[in-house]
Amino acid sequence: MLRIVSSVSRPSSASLLAVANRRNIASTSARQADITLTVDGKEVTVPQGSALIQACEAAGSPVPRFCYHDRLAIAGNCRMCLVEVARAPKPIASCAMPAAAGSVVFTNTPLVHEAREGVMEFLLANHPLDCPICDQGGECDLQDQSIRYGSDRTRFHEIAGKRAVSNKDLGPIVKTSMNRCIQCTRCVRFANEVAGVEELGTTGRGNDLQIGMYVEKMMDSELSGNIIDLCPVGALTSKPYAFHARPWELKTTESIDVLDALGSNIRVDSRGVQVMRVQPRTNDDVNEEWISDKTRYAYDGLRFQRLTTPLVKGPDNRFVAASWPDALAAIAAGLNRTGASGNEIKAVAGHLADTEALVVLKDLVNRLGSDNLASDLAGKFGNAPPVHGVDIRSNYSFNSTIPGVENADAILLVGTNPRHEAAVLNSRIRKSWLRSELVVGMVGERADTTYGYEHLGQDAKALEKFLTGKPSGEFAQRWAKAERPMIIVGSAMAEHADGEAVFGMLARYVSGAGNRVVREDWNGFNVLQRVASRPALYEIGFVPSRAAASATPKFIYLLNADEVDPASIPANAFVVYQGHHGDRGAALADVCLPGAAYTEKGSTWVNTEGRSQLGRAAVPPPGAAREDWKIVRALAEVLGVNLPYDDLVGVRDRMWAISPSLVRWDGVERTSIEVAKAGLGSLSAIGKKPPGGGKMTLVVNNFYQTDVVSRASVTMAQCTRAFVTREKEELNSIGKEPLQAHA
Amino acid sequence: MFARLPRRLPRLSALSSRPISTTVPKRSDALFIHRDTTYNNPQIAFKFNPQNLKRAEEIISHYPPQYKKAAVIPLLDLGQRQNKGWTSISVMNYVAEILELPPMRVYEVATFYTMFNREPIGTNFVQVCTTTPCMLMGSTDILKTTCAHLGGLKPGETTKDGKFTVIEVECQGACSNAPMMAINDDFYEDLTPETTKAILDAFSRGEKPKPGPQSSRQTSENSAGLTALASKPYGPGEFCLPEFQ
Numbered sequence: 005m006l007r008i009v010s011s012v013s014r015p016s017s018a019s020l021l022a023v024a025n026r027r028n029i030a031s032t033s034a035r036q037a038d039i040t041l042t043v044d045g046k047e048v049t050v051p052q053g054s055a056l057i058q059a060c061e062a063a064g065s066p067v068p069r070f071c072y073h074d075r076l077a078i079a080g081n082c083r084m085c086l087v088e089v090a091r092a093p094k095p096i097a098s099c100a101m102p103a104a105a106g107s108v109v110f111t112n113t114p115l116v117h118e119a120r121e122g123v124m125e126f127l128l129a130n131h132p133l134d135c136p137i138c139d140q141g142g143e144c145d146l147q148d149q150s151i152r153y154g155s156d157r158t159r160f161h162e163i164a165g166k167r168a169v170s171n172k173d174l175g176p177i178v179k180t181s182m183n184r185c186i187q188c189t190r191c192v193r194f195a196n197e198v199a200g201v202e203e204l205g206t207t208g209r210g211n212d213l214q215i216g217m218y219v220e221k222m223m224d225s226e227l228s229g230n231i232i233d234l235c236p237v238g239a240l241t242s243k244p245y246a247f248h249a250r251p252w253e254l255k256t257t258e259s260i261d262v263l264d265a266l267g268s269n270i271r272v273d274s275r276g277v278q279v280m281r282v283q284p285r286t287n288d289d290v291n292e293e294w295i296s297d298k299t300r301y302a303y304d305g306l307r308f309q310r311l312t313t314p315l316v317k318g319p320d321n322r323f324v325a326a327s328w329p330d331a332l333a334a335i336a337a338g339l340n341r342t343g344a345s346g347n348e349i350k351a352v353a354g355h356l357a358d359t360e361a362l363v364v365l366k367d368l369v370n371r372l373g374s375d376n377l378a379s380d381l382a383g384k385f386g387n388a389p390p391v392h393g394v395d396i397r398s399n400y401s402f403n404s405t406i407p408g409v410e411n412a413d414a415i416l417l418v419g420t421n422p423r424h425e426a427a428v429l430n431s432r433i434r435k436s437w438l439r440s441e442l443v444v445g446m447v448g449e450r451a452d453t454t455y456g457y458e459h460l461g462q463d464a465k466a467l468e469k470f471l472t473g474k475p476s477g478e479f480a481q482r483w484a485k486a487e488r489p490m491i492i493v494g495s496a497m498a499e500h501a502d503g504e505a506v507f508g509m510l511a512r513y514v515s516g517a518g519n520r521v522v523r524e525d526w527n528g529f530n531v532l533q534r535v536a537s538r539p540a541l542y543e544i545g546f547v548p549s550r551a552a553a554s555a556t557p558k559f560i561y562l563l564n565a566d567e568v569d570p571a572s573i574p575a576n577a578f579v580v581y582q583g584h585h586g587d588r589g590a591a592l593a594d595v596c597l598p599g600a601a602y603t604e605k606g607s608t609w610v611n612t613e614g615r616s617q618l619g620r621a622a623v624p625p626p627g628a629a630r631e632d633w634k635i636v637r638a639l640a641e642v643l644g645v646n647l648p649y650d651d652l653v654g655v656r657d658r659m660w661a662i663s664p665s666l667v668r669w670d671g672v673e674r675t676s677i678e679v680a681k682a683g684l685g686s687l688s689a690i691g692k693k694p695p696g697g698g699k700m701t702l703v704v705n706n707f708y709q710t711d712v713v714s715r716a717s718v719t720m721a722q723c724t725r726a727f728v729t730r731e732k733e734e735l736n737s738i739g740k741e742p743l744q745a746h747a
Numbered sequence: 748m749f750a751r752l753p754r755r756l757p758r759l760s761a762l763s764s765r766p767i768s769t770t771v772p773k774r775s776d777a778l779f780i781h782r783d784t785t786y787n788n789p790q791i792a793f794k795f796n797p798q799n800l801k802r803a804e805e806i807i808s809h810y811p812p813q814y815k816k817a818a819v820i821p822l823l824d825l826g827q828r829q830n831k832g833w834t835s836i837s838v839m840n841y842v843a844e845i846l847e848l849p850p851m852r853v854y855e856v857a858t859f860y861t862m863f864n865r866e867p868i869g870t871n872f873v874q875v876c877t878t879t880p881c882m883l884m885g886s887t888d889i890l891k892t893t894c895a896h897l898g899g900l901k902p903g904e905t906t907k908d909g910k911f912t913v914i915e916v917e918c919q920g921a922c923s924n925a926p927m928m929a930i931n932d933d934f935y936e937d938l939t940p941e942t943t944k945a946i947l948d949a950f951s952r953g954e955k956p957k958p959g960p961q962s963s964r965q966t967s968e969n970s971a972g973l974t975a976l977a978s979k980p981y982g983p984g985e986f987c988l989p990e991f992q
Contacts, residue, residue, distance in 0.1 A: 170780060202849035207858040208779035218854035219781045219789070219836065 039105035056098035065111040071188035072099035086119040124154035130167040140238030142251040175222035176722035185239035191231040199227040200454025229300040257622035262536035267611030272622035296427035305717030311598035312627025332642040338578035342558040350376040350557035354565035358607035359540040361632035376552035380567040382499040394542040396683030398675035402612040403527035414486035419700035420494025421451035424707040425534040445479040448700040464502035464695030496703035508691025533612040540610040585712035598629035793837035833864040869912040880922035892940040923967040933958035
């Protein structure tokens with residue numbers, strides 16, 4: 005029975021825009037006055053409205069806690085954070101107490117020690133003594149804090165006396181062991197506030213209180229893995245990682261996720277040559293501290309279907325393992341045999357191509373005299389220059405920036421479902437929707453977004469009607485008055501027959517609205533990319549020229565291109581596939597070159613905002629696989645093309661020459677307002693024809709399998725069965741969990 | 748002196764050893780998760796009848812529209828009354844639907860409050876109070892009598908004919924008339940084993956005995972007769988100056 009921010013007053017039905025009626029429980033005024041108080045004899049100044057625990061933190065006095073979490077509502081039910089406040093009759097739960105000016109706080113007195121010890125004793129009264137077989141061991145808050153703050157002896161001697169709670173089946177990702185639960189309700193608050201799964205809660209009361217869904221149901225959320233990190237004990241642990249490693253055996257590498265275009269900051273934990281797990285890393289500008297389940301669990305796909313050695317197709321159309329020199333020579337021979345020249349040489353960049361490799365490949369192809377640089381956009385769109393152009397970055401980027409979502413007061417989604425295209429961004433929209441008066445409108449196929457929205461139509465005609473007509477309805481009224489309106493165009497619009505029309509009409513609308521959408525302090529025109537490589541692709545200009553787009557290729561180089569349309573590859577063309585998985589792309593190839601996956605190379609990734617970030621190698625590539633840019637560089641040598649760099653520093657110098665922001669890691673370079681407006685001006689010129697009216701369909705139908713890594717992943721396949729195709733998961737039912745095949 | 752030593756030693760060791768099981772494991776009386784059964788699953792339809800629907804609308808109108816969820820307890824109670832005294836999963840889902848709440852928010856409420864019965868009960872729901880004042884006044888006998896009279900039930904069980912369910916409850920707030928039991932919505936107070944049997948018999952015949960104290964006293968007046976205010980209360984004007992009489 006929590007007091008949580010709930011969407012109760014905002015059901016995702018048609019009546020959801022009864023905004024005037026809505027009041028939030030947590031709507032503190034934004035008064036930023038600072039107050040000063042004394043903690044352990046140290047004066048600290050904190051913003052008014054901070055919790056006492058934050059003030060203690062600021063004073064450098066650690067306060068133990070279980071239920072308190074920075075990013076969740078305050079519950080105040082574990083009582084571990086008791087502190088002594090002068091002139092208060094009792095110890096005070098510092099998480100639920102606002103810091104008051106002038107109060108004198110002690111965190112290190114006998115009273116506090118005794119209080120903590122007592123709380124610890126009660127928490128442990130019902131906690132099983134199964135640390136040796138608990139997966140949380142080594143990173144368990146309860147374990148650590150009972151060592152630090154608990155009593156060194158027990159007064160409980162019951163053998164049959166501990167509470168027993170049945171385990172819940174939350175799906176293929178979260179393993180539950182509910183006996184260990186200490187009812188901190190972090191998972192419940194996360195599910196309700198952040199993930200938008202309002203199915204998790206607490207049932208019963210007192211000693212019988214338990215976490216669950218009451219009915220037998222799985223936790224259908226693309227963010228469910230985060231509750232594993234949030235759980236301070238071993239009640240919620242990771243099913244795919246169960247009993248695979250202990251935290252102290254793991255090597256930690258800070259890296260970047262590439263399975264969507266958000267560039268979530270991750271920590272790759274590896275043991276030897278295997279990635280054991282992926283965990284989020286805090287970055288308030290990108291992913292706060294959440295990551296999606298795909299980011300977290302697709303890593304087991306890195307173990308299967310890998311290309312470990314160069315492969316050359318023999319005369320009987322079967323791949324034969326080859327050495328690197330032979331494979332590269334076979335490519336050179338293939339290029340000669342086809343006689344491809346100029347734009348007949350085509351390179352196709354796929355979802356998981358890193359920036360370094362793209363730069364080197366572009367240089368190689370350009371030096372071979374070709375401009376035919378395609379990407380694996382759906383259908384014919386990959387072979388043509390993208391509708392939004394690549395000359396001005398703000399035309400294809402998420403210009404408001406990800407934290408900027410929280411400032412918007414009206415969001416118009418066009419042909420996108422952020423929940424599946426950028427799950428963590430979606431949680432930001434939900435957060436803002438819960439805490440502010442944000443309204444959301446959507447043009448496109450209906451989807452469950454975890455927040456309410458007004459559906460404005462399914463096609464470009466509906467969008468045109470909304471932008472140029474006199475729309476009625478709650479959203480239109482709020483949109484007209486919005487101070488920070490935000491348009492989010494899905495990347496799928498660049499692959500839609502009406503793409504030109506959509507981009508054109510939006511650009512004309514934004515340009516026509518003067519300073520309303522784009523001005524010095526606010527750029528509300530956003531394109532949400534869903535594929536990690538594309539922002540970099542556009543940034544370096546990896547797009548075909550108009551002339552190249554019409555050429556018939558004779559030699560095709562697929563760089564991680566697995567979504568490429570097989571029909572776009574002429575039967576007599578010589579095809580090279582470079583990538584890390586034997587998937588669709590490799591099946592089309594004459595020569596396969598094994599590249600490194602994102603956990604195996606140090607490379608630059610540009611996210612949808614245009615933020616370049618540095619991924620780091622956690623494990624070596626398997627077998628004979630090599631870093632991608634090196635493969636292309638070596639091939640250039642064999643083809644007799646001279647590329648002016650031999651090492652990574654040289655490649656990055658080249659990237660600097662192309663676009664300095666590529667190597668200014670971690671920052672977003674804003675497009676200046678004049679340039680952004682010029683970009684919109686150039687977009688305004690396109691798509692003047694009336695739209696065809698094709699439905700804007702959802703581009704991600706199965707969130708769990710969108711690229712080669714997630715398609716090869718066992719866990720993602722189980723998630724697909726559980727949440728997408730909804731097959732009965734016999735293998736994962738409680739009590740008969742088999743060891744994973746890759747254990 | 749030494750001769751006494753062997754006799755003392757075992758005693759000492761007995762003191763330092765602890766029995767293995769010193770406390771009875773505390774088990775809850777109900778499940779706090781739902782398992783589908785033939786009589787309780789979401790496929791069983793439930794809807795308010797027209798009178799209750801009207802009543803529900805009236806209850807909802809007591810609260811501001813954005814706090815419609817405040818009506819969850821009264822609506823669950825209404826649903827429980829319509830559903831033969833127990834709150835099935837369908838009742839909870841239906842209440843959630845009416846109040847536009849995620850069903851889990853309703854489950855939380857329904858499992859928190861013990862007066863929502865999440866398993867079917869008999870026609871007459873006998874709740875015997877056994878908290879301290881009632882216990883001092885002999886509620887143990889009342890409970891025993893009730894259970895024995897209904898065919899040897901244990902608290903929490905329902906008779907085979909489905910007429911009675913007996914449970915032990917905590918204080919009902921009728922301590923001045925202890926011992927007491929509540930049957931359905933009425934309190935039967937000042938019980939003795941005999942009156943208890945008489946009440947239960949009446950219920951099993953389908954009658955409804957008069958609620959309240961089963962002794963001769965009025966409500967909760969002193970059982971020893973009046974000790975104060977025993978004289979005739981004076982009327983208007985009495986003892987006043989003649990002009991006011």
